[in-house]
Amino acid sequence: MKNIAIIFKREIAAYISSPIVYIFIVFFLILSGVFTFKLSGFFEIGQADLKSFFGWIPWLYLFLIPAISMRLWSEERKSGTIELLFTFPIKIYEAMAGKFLAAWAVITSALLLTFTLPLTVEYLGKPDVGVMIAGYIGSILLSGCYLAIGCFFSASTKNQVISFIFTFVNCLILLLIGFEPFVKFFEGLHLPLWLLTQISNFSFFTHFANIQKGILDVRDIFFFVTFICVSIYCGALILENRKAE
Amino acid sequence: MIKVENLGKYFDNIKAVDGISFEVKKGEVVGFLGPNGAGKTTTMKMLTSFISPTFGTASICGHSIIDDSLSVRKNIGYLPETVAVYSDMRVSAFLDFAAQIRGFDKNERFKKIKSVVDVTNLNSVFNQEIETLSKGYKCRLGLAQAILHDPPVLILDEPTDGLDPNQKHEVRALIRKLSTDKAIIISTHILEEVESVCSRAIIISKGAIAADSTPEKLRSQSSFAGAVDVTFKAAKIGIFELLKGLTSVSQVNQLNNQRYLLLPKSGCNLLEEVISVSTNNGLTISDITVDKGRLDQVFYEITTNS
Numbered sequence A: 001m002k003n004i005a006i007i008f009k010r011e012i013a014a015y016i017s018s019p020i021v022y023i024f025i026v027f028f029l030i031l032s033g034v035f036t037f038k039l040s041g042f043f044e045i046g047q048a049d050l051k052s053f054f055g056w057i058p059w060l061y062l063f064l065i066p067a068i069s070m071r072l073w074s075e076e077r078k079s080g081t082i083e084l085l086f087t088f089p090i091k092i093y094e095a096m097a098g099k100f101l102a103a104w105a106v107i108t109s110a111l112l113l114t115f116t117l118p119l120t121v122e123y124l125g126k127p128d129v130g131v132m133i134a135g136y137i138g139s140i141l142l143s144g145c146y147l148a149i150g151c152f153f154s155a156s157t158k159n160q161v162i163s164f165i166f167t168f169v170n171c172l173i174l175l176l177i178g179f180e181p182f183v184k185f186f187e188g189l190h191l192p193l194w195l196l197t198q199i200s201n202f203s204f205f206t207h208f209a210n211i212q213k214g215i216l217d218v219r220d221i222f223f224f225v226t227f228i229c230v231s232i233y234c235g236a237l238i239l240e241n242r243k244a245e
Numbered sequence B: 001m002i003k004v005e006n007l008g009k010y011f012d013n014i015k016a017v018d019g020i021s022f023e024v025k026k027g028e029v030v031g032f033l034g035p036n037g038a039g040k041t042t043t044m045k046m047l048t049s050f051i052s053p054t055f056g057t058a059s060i061c062g063h064s065i066i067d068d069s070l071s072v073r074k075n076i077g078y079l080p081e082t083v084a085v086y087s088d089m090r091v092s093a094f095l096d097f098a099a100q101i102r103g104f105d106k107n108e109r110f111k112k113i114k115s116v117v118d119v120t121n122l123n124s125v126f127n128q129e130i131e132t133l134s135k136g137y138k139c140r141l142g143l144a145q146a147i148l149h150d151p152p153v154l155i156l157d158e159p160t161d162g163l164d165p166n167q168k169h170e171v172r173a174l175i176r177k178l179s180t181d182k183a184i185i186i187s188t189h190i191l192e193e194v195e196s197v198c199s200r201a202i203i204i205s206k207g208a209i210a211a212d213s214t215p216e217k218l219r220s221q222s223s224f225a226g227a228v229d230v231t232f233k234a235a236k237i238g239i240f241e242l243l244k245g246l247t248s249v250s251q252v253n254q255l256n257n258q259r260y261l262l263l264p265k266s267g268c269n270l271l272e273e274v275i276s277v278s279t280n281n282g283l284t285i286s287d288i289t290v291d292k293g294r295l296d297q298v299f300y301e302i303t304t305n306s
Helices: A002-016 A019-039 A057-069 A071-079 A081-085 A092-124 A129-156 A160-176 A180-188 A193-201 A204-212 A218-242 B040-047 B069-074 B091-101 B106-119 B135-147 B165-181 B191-197 B215-220 B239-244 B270-280 B295-305
Strands: B002-011 B014-024 B029-033 B055-060 B076-079 B153-157 B183-187 B200-205 B208-213 B228-232 B249-254 B259-264 B285-290
Touching (some): A002 A092, A057 A071, A057 A092, A057 A204, A071 A081, A071 A092, A071 A129, A071 A160, A092 A129, A092 A218, A129 A160, A129 A204, A129 A218, A180 A193, B014 B055, B014 B183, B014 B200, B029 B040, B029 B165, B040 B183, B069 B076, B076 B135, B106 B135, B165 B183, B165 B191, B191 B295, B208 B215, B208 B295, B239 B259, B239 B270, B259 B270, B270 B285
Parallel strands (some): B076 B153
Antiparallel strands (some): B002 B014, B200 B208, B228 B259
């Protein structure tokens, strides 16, 4: 645990001193603003909720999170510090978890910087605060899943472009299998019902949508947390084998 | 403290290290010599359990590199070949990070860092960002990180690479100083370094140990060992034949009118014979030296013959 905290602190310090994080935050805020206000017509809808904001989150993260995660291990490999790190007396999963949590903290801070949105809604109408909080929690968990997939692919390859594309495609697939048009498509294939449920159960989108309704179901949270842990564990296993490459 | 048993590593089908065995005791500084690609770095990476061996094993302070890699890493200070340091950090923050990983609390960290900074002369750059440092400073920072926790075993991959002659001198002095209570392995291309810091030299060639001995003994294996370089005061006809007739001589080269280089038959002492034949024949010697052997010659012979 202590080692995870040490790695986490070092990573955070590195993020603060690098421009990439600031670029990420600015991009995230601008894009989420444009999508919410311009494309979804936040004001025109006339509803005091953040549906038009959270609806974009899965798609926005699809591009931004692989961009953060692709650097996680490739930089260490390029500079050779991976050799230093793993000849220190730490376990691979500790390094993996420290790096994951630091990147997750950065992504979460960018998300929390949208606090003006709920404030605006609160000022304009009478929103359901619980639903808004659930929306944020769902978004944080979703970003953790994307990032965990990104961690896995960053550990698997030293090539940043490959890492980006694989993370993007995997997140996209896991989103789409629960996205309505695709669910309809699967239904058209006359697959057995249990299979259909299983497929959509495995989608980020299904669980994200559940939480967006304002219901913090243990099953949804369990899905996200398990997904994150399993991905990181697999990433640590693959890194154990490929750290020296 | 370091025990290597039939350690080997294959990368796909390429043989990098082919079953080497040796031991290093406390107080020894072992120089790893060998041409590029001989397997020095691969061996060091296996000893620090960064990569796992294909066969064989090794132990550091009694801990197996395969089964107990965490204890191995606790007992090792390692300077990788690439001088890996986080270039986005400051020197102070980097050393603090290393000290935290080594499990020291705040007070201990302060003391440890201060002492290694003094020893490696990093005071002047203590608050500087690592990416702005010269190679010499980065290398010393890598060394500082390796000795921070006062490990019983030090593994240094080319510790003086890229340093200027003064810094090389300092680092070698530091290694000598540290060697009293540690087992140290250094790899190097610089043969004079072996002579100045190592108590033992292991020459690796094509993944196998080609020689394991003290630098003095290795030197004496050179075909130049015991060679006599003699200059007479006056040139005289017949000296060449006279020298050629000596019983311990294998070869005589006339370097100029008065100067001759004599190579001995193995195990023979040429010096006494040259002096006695000179005095008996009324020749005055103006200069005479005995070659103690050349490590570079031995290195060349061993690594190109096998």
